[in-house]
Amino acid sequence: MSQPTAQKPKRWQYLIDVASLEPNDATPVELGNRVMAVYDTNEGIFVSDARCTHAGANLCDGYFDGKYIECPLHQGLFDATTGKAVAAPVTRNLRLYENRTVDGKLQILV
Numbered sequence: 001m002s003q004p005t006a007q008k009p010k011r012w013q014y015l016i017d018v019a020s021l022e023p024n025d026a027t028p029v030e031l032g033n034r035v036m037a038v039y040d041t042n043e044g045i046f047v048s049d050a051r052c053t054h055a056g057a058n059l060c061d062g063y064f065d066g067k068y069i070e071c072p073l074h075q076g077l078f079d080a081t082t083g084k085a086v087a088a089p090v091t092r093n094l095r096l097y098e099n100r101t102v103d104g105k106l107q108i109l110v
């Protein structure tokens with residue numbers, strides 16, 4: 001009988017000072033060997049991996065209107081506030097990370 005795989009406990013990870021975010025835009029932030037996308041939306045801050053779920057383009061290079069991020073490679077569209085893939089060719093949603101701001105520092109739960 002196999003043992004259940006133990007889940008690593010999640011922890012809050014510092015990402016960027018909120019004052020350093022590009023207002024009403026998607027800011028790329030390196031986290032280890034990954035790049036995260038931090039969206040300053042009309043509804044608050046949301047964070048996802050910056051890689052498009054279609055073919056891996058950096059979403060931070062795409063067009064952002066305050067809610068929707070358009071991929072720069074094939075123009076797939078995501079709702080940055082939910083991660084939902086809303087226009088072809090993207091079909092897989094973005095994973096959003098829980099985030100919080102402590103003393104002006106943005107943290108995500110990883």
Ligand code: FES
Nearest residue numbers: 052055071074076
């Ligand atoms: S890589 Fe983003 S839509 Fe193709």
